[in-house]
Amino acid sequence: MHELGIANDILDIALAEAKKHGNRRITRVDLEVGVLRGIVPENLVFLFGHVAKGTIAEGAHLAIEEQPARVECGTCGTTEARVFTIGCPGCGSPTARVERGDAMRILSMEIDD
Amino acid sequence: MKVDIGREIQQSAEETAGKIRGLLAARNVFSVNLISSPGSGKTTLIEKAIEALRGRIRIAVVEGDMETDIDAARIRRHGVQVHQINTRSSCHIPPFLLLSALDHLDLDAADLLFVENVGNLVCPAEVPLGEDLRVVALSVAEGDEKPLKYPLVFKTSDLLVITKTDLLPYVKFDTDRVKTAARAVNPRVEVFEVSSYTGSGLSSFLERIEELCRRKIG
Numbered sequence: 345m346h347e348l349g350i351a352n353d354i355l356d357i358a359l360a361e362a363k364k365h366g367n368r369r370i371t372r373v374d375l376e377v378g379v380l381r382g383i384v385p386e387n388l389v390f391l392f393g394h395v396a397k398g399t400i401a402e403g404a405h406l407a408i409e410e411q412p413a414r415v416e417c418g419t420c421g422t423t424e425a426r427v428f429t430i431g432c433p434g435c436g437s438p439t440a441r442v443e444r445g446d447a448m449r450i451l452s453m454e455i456d457d
Numbered sequence: 458m459k460v461d462i463g464r465e466i467q468q469s470a471e472e473t474a475g476k477i478r479g480l481l482a483a484r485n486v487f488s489v490n491l492i493s494s495p496g497s498g499k500t501t502l503i504e505k506a507i508e509a510l511r512g513r514i515r516i517a518v519v520e521g522d523m524e525t526d527i528d529a530a531r532i533r534r535h536g537v538q539v540h541q542i543n544t545r546s547s548c549h550i551p552p553f554l555l556l557s558a559l560d561h562l563d564l565d566a567a568d569l570l571f572v573e574n575v576g577n578l579v580c581p582a583e584v585p586l587g588e589d590l591r592v593v594a595l596s597v598a599e600g601d602e603k604p605l606k607y608p609l610v611f612k613t614s615d616l617l618v619i620t621k622t623d624l625l626p627y628v629k630f631d632t633d634r635v636k637t638a639a640r641a642v643n644p645r646v647e648v649f650e651v652s653s654y655t656g657s658g659l660s661s662f663l664e665r666i667e668e669l670c671r672r673k674i675g
C-alpha cells in the first residue's frame with residue numbers, strides 16, 4: 345500500500361515532466377531513496393511497472409540509488425551505514441548521531457530523443 | 458535524452474501540509490500528530506489529556522481510522538469537538554483529508570488539536586501533516602526492539618511516550634534499550650513513561666504538552 349502511493353507519485357511527476365518535452369516516451373527514471381525510508385526497491389519497481397502500464401512510461405526502467413545514512417561518532421568520525429544500525433558501526437558507541445538516509449527524490453529521467 | 462528533475466516525491470504532500478500549518482497558525486491552534494501501532498493506547502491518552510486539561514486548554518480531536526467511528530464516539534463522550542476521518546484503503550492520514558476535516562471543526566474554539574493517526578508505525582512517519590509536535594507512542598507489550606525495526610518514526614518524532622508501563626512486570630521490555638535506540642536516530646527526542654491505567658507518569662507528559670502548546674498560542 346505504502347509503495348503503491350509512492351509509485352503513483354513517481355509516475356505523476358514523470359508524466360508532468362514529459363509533458364514539457366512533447367510527451368515523448370519515458371525509458372528510464374532515476375530515484376534516490378534513503379535506507380531509513382523502509383522502502384523495498386523490488387516492490388517499488390514492480391508497482392511502478394504496474395501503474396505505468398498504458399502510459400508513455402510503460403516499460404520504463406526504474407533505477408533506485410540507495411542513499412546511505414551517515415553516522416557521526418565522537419571517536420571514529422563519520423562513517424556510512426547501508427542498513428540502520430544502533431550506534432556507531434565502528435566502535436558501537438550508542439551516542440553516535442545518525443544523519444541523512446531519509447531522502448526520497450526523483451533525480452532525472454530518460455526520454456526518447 | 459536526459460531530463461533533470463531533482464524533485465522530492467512527496468512535494469504535493471508538503472504543500473498541503475504547509476496549508477494546514479498556515480491555517481492552524483492563523484487560528485492560533487497547536488497541533489499534535491499522534492502515531493503508534495494499532496492499540497498502543499493513543500485514544501486512551503487523548504481521553505486522559507481531555508480530562509486533565511479541562512478548563513485550561515480547549516481540545517479538539519481528529520480521529521483517523523481505516524473504517525468505523527468508534528474512536529470518535531469515545532472522544533465525543535468527553536464533550537469536545539471531534540471529527541472522524543475514514544481513510545478506507547490508506548494506511549495513514551493523507552494531508553488533503555486532514556485539510557478538509559478541519560472544515561468540520563470550529564478552530565476558533567480550540568487551542569490544541571490532537572490528530573490521532575491510523576494505527577501504523579511505518580507509513581504515517583513518511584507523511585507531514587503540518588503539525589507543531591509529533592508524538593510516537595510505543596506500548597511495553599510491543600517489544601523493545603521497535604526503534605531498530607521502524608527507525609523513521611522515531612527519527613521524526615519530537616516526543617516518545619512509552620505506554621502501558623503497568624504491564625512491565627508481565628513482559629520483557631528494556632526501557633533503556635528503547636531510549637538508547639531512539640536517541641541514536643534522534644538525539645533531541647524527549648521520552649516519557651506513562652500508564653493510562655494507573656496514571657503513573659501522565660502528569661509530566663501532559664504538563665509538557667501544555668507547556669509546548671502555550672509557547673505557541675500564548
Ligand SMILES: Nc1nc2c(ncn2[C@@H]2O[C@H](COP(=O)(O)OP(=O)(O)OP(=O)(O)O)[C@@H](O)[C@H]2O)c(=O)[nH]1
Pocket residue numbers: 493494495496497498499500501502528575576577620621622623624651652653654655
Ligand atoms: N494495561 C494497559 N492497557 C491500556 C493502557 N492504555 C490503553 N490500554 C488498553 O489498550 C487497548 C487499546 O487502547 P486504545 O486507546 O484504543 O489504543 P489506540 O492506539 O487508540 O488503538 P487504535 O486506534 O486501534 O490504533 C484498550 O483495551 C485500552 O484499554 C494502559 O496504560 N495500560
Ligand SMILES: [Mg+2]
Pocket residue numbers: 499500501528573
Ligand atoms: Mg484509537
Ligand SMILES: [Zn+2]
Pocket residue numbers: 417418419420421432433434435436437440
Ligand atoms: Zn565510533
